[in-house]
Amino acid sequence: MSSELQVFRLPDLGEGLTEAELVNWLVAVGDQIKVDQPIAEVETAKSMVEVPSPYAGTVAKLHGQAGETLDVGKPLISIAPVGAAPAEPKAPAATDDAVSTGVVTDAEASAAAETYRTEEKAGSGNVLIGYGTPGGATGGRTRPRKGSVAVVDAAPEAPVAAPEAPMEPAVAGTRIPGKLSAVISPLVRKMARDHGVSLDAINGSGASGLIMRRDVEAAISAPEAPAAPSAPAEAAAPAAASGDLDGRTGLAVSARTPVRGVRKAVAANMTKSRTEIPEATVWVDVDATALLDMRAELKKRSPHDTPGLLALIARFVTAGLKKYPALNTRFETGADGSQEIVGFDGINLGFAAQTDRGLVVPSVRNAHQLSARELDAEIRRLTAVAREGKATPTELGSGTFTLNNYGVFGVDGSAAIINYPEVAMLGVGRIIDKPWVVNGELAVRKVTELTLAFDHRVCDGETAAGFLRYVADCIENPGGALADM
Known part of the structure; x- marks a missing residue:
């Protein structure tokens, strides 16, 4: 039995949602879990959802804490297969080591998450049943249970046109076999449409030629100057805590409430x-x-x-x-x-x-x-x-x-x-x-x-x-x- 950790990434919960707030863990490290067992409660902009596990085994690692906002496609939980003794993940020296031990680096996680979200908009089907993307074929387990059911990996389909370079291991570990192209996320697609940018004229800088937000921003600002890669919205907000002095009013800040969820x-x-x-x-x-x-x-x-x-x-x-x-x-x-x-x-x-x-x-x-x-x-x-x-x-x-x-x-x-x-x-x-x-x-x-x-x-x-x-x-x-x- 292979001891490789199975990394379950936060699935697309439907309706174009790209993130969810982790409300509560329903399992702990060391717990034995079954397929379709609820492992966490997450709150999206639409509703509260119990996320079931597509794997059975021993919980090896929980990726995130209650109250944290997670991007779709980022690691949610790592599970050691049934019969394998979960070991402490080792720091990877290279990408291959990272895959074999189940550890995912930040760069790999970001690339995988972006690819994951991109494929969802193309209808890959790696979503919670009942929260599916339109036009995607939902493969895997469909037996009834209370709450939603996670779609597990489906059998590979006929291969599509391969990219110039082999798919990165981190990307291959998260995608459902299907179409991988320059299809972009709805947010980036809307940005291009609003500014009259033709996507056909853009060479994507992401994995496998994916068109990223920074590519559209560069096209919008051309020929004056290429746009810098966009920083997360959270990073743009001041990190000051409550009690700081507000520069405009001169009053002390009594509270800062993150705008999220509904x-x-x-x-x-x-x-x-x-x-x-x-x-x-x-x-x-x-x-x-x-x-x-x-x-x-x-x-x-x-x-x-x-x-x-x-x-x-x-x-x-x-x-x-x-x-x-x-x-x-x-x-x-x-x-x-x-x-x-x-x-x-x-x-x-x-x-x-x-x-x-x-x-x-x-x-x-x-x-x-x-x-x-x-x-x-x-x-x-x-x-x-x-x-x-x-x-x-x-x-x-x-x-x-x-x-x-x-x-x-x-x-x-x-x-x-x-x-x-x-x-x-x-x-x-x-x-x-x-x-x-x-x-x-x-x-x-x-x-x-x-x-x-x-x-x-x-x-x-x-x-x-x-x-x-x-x-x-x-x-x-x-x-x-x-x-x-």
Whole structure:
């Protein structure tokens, strides 16, 4: 039995995520583990995930500490195979020694991690089942178990065109057999697209000709001067600890909170939305008295399965999007600068949910096919899994339109930021008593404010106003609206 350590690298958790925070180890050095046994809990920008081991054996080394952020493709755990006595890894004198002992140098780990992430975007399939990259074939173990299952090494496929030089041992130890080319990570691809840089004209400086971020930066800055290799974002931040004096305000710094996980994802998404979407906002006050009265009557008849107000409004929203499908689209810009509006045959209705980990937007898939009661059940289920941190990337990233009930926080309205890459968001304010004219007379009614933020590139104000007025009319006359749906 070979005594070579098996190094399991942090797998791609799907949706283009490139890092995860190590929350907790579920095993310790010296433990005997089985295939598919959870070894660690990690928190991504999407959810909390248990990472299972693709190997059985004895835990030889844990690469990282709780609270540390790890890059996808970096070593997570080293395991001595079953029947082998785990030995202390020796400092390698050369690359071959490093591979034979299972020790990976920083340079090798960085190259392997970059190659690993690159291949994931080409669909290599080395991901957690349920968190897979699109178009990749998932090989290996698929037997059911509680939680996610790691894909183990698949049998080699037919060889592809070989690079000029043999693949580095560190890279070969982490990749699933498949296509290795100059495909780059989404972040680097976007940088090139945003600056009009043709990837075909770039000679990659990474392993096997991979195009790296520094290559695109050099192309952007040419011919003035080549760009220096990019430093990690963390390195650019001051290393000063709390208690230091802030140079701008002259006040002592009381705390420094790293932006990561869900907060980091939300910040990036909101920034992208504000940067790329020319949004406009329309709003209207709505008399919700009839809706509240109808729900109260339903609750008397069937107290245990009466849909909530959000589910009823969600039903009106899906009907409105069928009438005004322009708001259920996505605006895309191609690498060549071409633009198109992508429509969908169906509605995945997202809704904003506040959790201990921050604001997330789970989505009810095929919401247009569900009744108000079915919508209510799915909204409750998704809210529960989101607050537990167990929602999958698919549940959190597949929406086509978002409904935001910020009225639960006691506010009337909001100039909401659209949930990129969607093109519209409907907000619902609190329902309060207000003076309202009914049949020419002043009365006290239950009034709420609806606010629609929309991407002005996909439609004009007439479409947005038509949708908003339709939902408002449904709320004011819910019985007739539901009867027509």
